[in-house]
């Protein structure tokens with residue numbers, strides 16, 4: 531089932547790219563495997579997935595040694611400062627940085643381990659109280675502050691759009707994130723690269739791609755519904 535689902539998602543990514551005059555290689559599909567057992571990740575791996583997204587440090591720790599080492603792990607969930615030390619050096623990208631204090635801890639742990647940490651700044655684009663992320667207005671200031679830290683590199687922005695029935699409702703938010711990213715890129719801040727836009731999930735990734743997403747995070751569309759019992 532995972533294989534068929536993946537093929538369908540990849541086909542949809544291609545369609546959205548064609549519609550917006552983009553190359554399908556410009557979009558990275560992240561298989562969001564949270565709550566899924568290792569065997570399901572292996573199915574996705576065998577079908578070609580190499581980018582996996584998890585939202586809990588403990589799950590990354592458990593799955594990391596059980597799966598092939600050429601997997602690129604993405605931390606996409608809220609990250610507590612006291613857990614940063616467990617994932618720096620293991621994950622290829624932390625999508626969910628929304629405060630200077632968190633960035634400082636990532637910088638410190640990366641220094642300790644003598645690695646460089648790539649991150650995205652998470653923007654709460656629809657200003658939902660239930661979501662983490664810096665406000666749109668506060669993003670530039672946070673980016674400028676993080677840019678000064680050693681061993682940490684901003685690669686772009688991440689956003690979780692509201693849960694909606696009709697993905698078109700989120701188009702305006704995806705567009706705002708892209709515009710924000712273009713504005714920040716225009717400032718030419720040292721140590722800041724705005725090449726990544728991580729936005730779009732199972733319900734709205736085609737619209738996100740049309741609006742410029744370079745990474746889409748798909749869970750349900752690949753692995754089916756999650757069971758949180």
Ligand SMILES: *Cc1c(COP(=O)(O)O)cnc(C)c1O
Nearest residue numbers: 562585606731732747748749750
């Ligand atoms: C769970 C999750 C996803 C994937 O959601 P689906 O709707 O299942 O595709 C994407 N991004 C984040 C941050 C998540 O926590």
